[in-house]
Amino acid sequence: MEALVVAVFILGYAAITMEHSLKIDKLIPALLMMAFAWAIVAFGMDSFHQWVSPHTGKMHSLAGWDHAKRIITLEDTLLHHFGKTAEILIFLMGAMVIVEMIDQFEGFSVIKKAIRTRRKITLLWIVCALAFVLSAIIDNLTATIVLITILRKIIPEQKDRLWFCGFVIIASNAGGAWTPIGDVTTTMLWMAGKVSTGKLMLLIGLPALVNILVPLFMSFFLPAFKGEIAPKSETESSNKYASLMFWLGLGLVIFVPVFKTITHLPPYIGMMLSLAIFALAAEILSKKSFSLTALSEDGQSNGVTFKALKQIEMPSILFFLGILMTVAAMESLGLIYNFGQTVNANVPQNLFITLLGMGSAVIDNVPLVAASIGMFRDAPDSGVWHFIAYAAGTGGSLLVIGSAAGVVAMGMEKISFFWYLKNISFPALLGYFAGTGVLLLLLNYSSPKPAALPAHNKTVWKTISPQPEAKGLSTYFYTQ
DSSP states (O other), rough: OOOHHHHHHHHHHHHHHHHHTTTTTTTHHHHHHHHHHHHHHHHHHGOOOOEEOOOOOOOEEEEEEOOOHHHHHHHHHHHHHHHHHHHHHHHHHHHHHHHHHHHHHHTHHOOOOOOHBBBBBHHHHHHHHHHHHHHHOHHHHHHHHHHHHHHHOOOOOOHHHHHHHHHHHHHHHHHHSSSTTTSSHHHHHHHHTOEEEHHHHHHHHHHHHHHHHHHHHHHTTTTGSSBBBOOOOOOOOOOOTTHHHHHHHHHHHHHHHHHHHOOOOHHHHHHHHHHHHHHHHHHHHTTTTSOOBBBBBTOOOOOOOOOOOOOOOOOOOOHHHHHHHHHHHHHHHHHHHHHHHHHHHOOOOHHHHHHHHHHHHTSSSSHHHHHHHHHHHOOOTTTHHHHHHHHHGGGGGGSSSSHHHHHHHHHHHTHHHHHHHTTHHHHHHHHHHHHHHHHHHHHHHOOOOOOOTTTTTEEEEEEOOOOGGGTTEEEEEOOO
């Protein structure tokens, strides 16, 4: 039965990667493999010999368990994983609605007004800086959409925009990796309790910055960024609340990690609070009804909140549901944990995570990170989790199809796979390895060292051999 669950995942994921060839939206195979995986688990529940507890994360034997007890365990596990997945999805939906309402008030026009330069190289640095910062706040996908929309209004030539869009992809992915709300994968690690906000930003901030700075310094030698852009007349925003709603929306999204730190409540609670405050402000300023159920004569709501809710990307939400719940099925059977133990025993951990990041350029980083959460048993805020956050978040920049930011840019500007591979992949690769090197140095520097003993203390130090779950580390203790 375990092999059948793995086969369903492989076939489903193959269909996801070939969605353009099959002309089937990726959410369909994602939902199908979720349903089939859990159906196989249900039918084969009496034949399984081991199970991973969703509460402790530890594997235990099912030997001697009767059918009723096994079914209760299955239902408890399914409910637990669905609850954790729903937390992530509700969080993402709240963020999406806030961004949509900012856009309804033309809030992102504030960014365009701030860009005054005509020099290409200066514009590139400004746009990439904005992408790096914005993606850390409103997520890398949304930041990419916003900045490409702005670039269309500033740069009339599509062949010039392609180069800018390529660098925006790198900057957005790098920016999304160093905050818990900047990328789906970092959000997953954060909500799973694997990383904390402060340490994530402290350790990943500099490597992520290096990840985009290396390609930016290379841009000085690229002919595409020489000269100036011809001026293009554009009608200014007419919404008088654009600036207010832009800064209010960003502030409320930034408030979410602060709320979690203060209250220790799940992040989606803070996001719902921010959404409620922002929606109230939006309804008041638009002079519409406060009620989301207030309908006009044609049966549609008059509120900006209702309009924003209709614009969120439900296909993406359902896709994440399918992927995360399928991985949860494999995790419950111990498949991911066993794979992780095999990897730890045969492949250096740093090499594996580096390759995992590069693999995210081909395979979506969401299932890779979901699998990693069940694969490693390191303590929260251990270096492995920060390395995974960096690698999975930035590795997708190596190919245009490797990240949500790249895919949306590919669709908006018709960027070809081979054009990106020829012109952008090499700078992205150098940035990825440079950031990886910086991160490894930081992790090595921040690793706890045994304290030096006073000269008069006759304590004897002993070294214990590293355990499998702490590969590459030594545990020190002393005896009197």
